[in-house]
Amino acid sequence: MRQSSALSPEEKQMHKFEQRRDRFELFDRMDSPALNITFTLELPDFRPWCKAPGLPPFHVMLRSVLRSALAIENFRYRIFEGEVICIDRLIPSFTVTNQNHDLNFALFDWADDLCEFVARSQAARDEAATMLGMNQKYRQMTPREAKNQVFVTCIPWLDFTSIQHPTASLASPDIPSLAWGRFRDAPNGMLHLPFSVQAHHGFVDGYHIHLLGQQIATELAQVIG
Known part of the structure; x- marks a missing residue:
């Protein structure tokens, strides 16, 4: 068998997963293998920076959160056709409310450039917010694409302390669910907000959620320079 250093990038990803397959099998047998943690996320206050280029903080935050999820391999594991896979791209999506204050879904194509990402995100928000019925774009994805x-x-109105995310199947919460709430000013130019992570415990432990929080702060620090 080849050494790990000789493996292709795809093989390295799955080689790392194999090291925790016994944990995956333990939690995957449970009625609900979901790990759900809500904590106070501390970030550099990037809101003043957003004012000059006119970039809405939510969309800048969204990009940093998704880039962070891609940067931490454990958040890229999924279950597809009974096998564990590792995705290498994301289809950005998030919830919005329409004029009736009913929930809808916004989806758009990824863009690496910050301004283009924000423009696409805002356009998707505006489109979904004008719909009275549910946005059906997600139904156009294949089952494999849906894993991306x-x-x-x-939930910008609430300083929540916990949240329970819905899952299509209680036994397979393999797509992570992330939520954040109302921003609060913190000392020394920092920002506090409630942040929730739900993920398959076979893939993600509390340590990886800690890494995600650190990575989001790093991403935003890089944005504001």
């Missing part, structure tokens, strides 16, 4: 998602919601 992270479910995102923002």
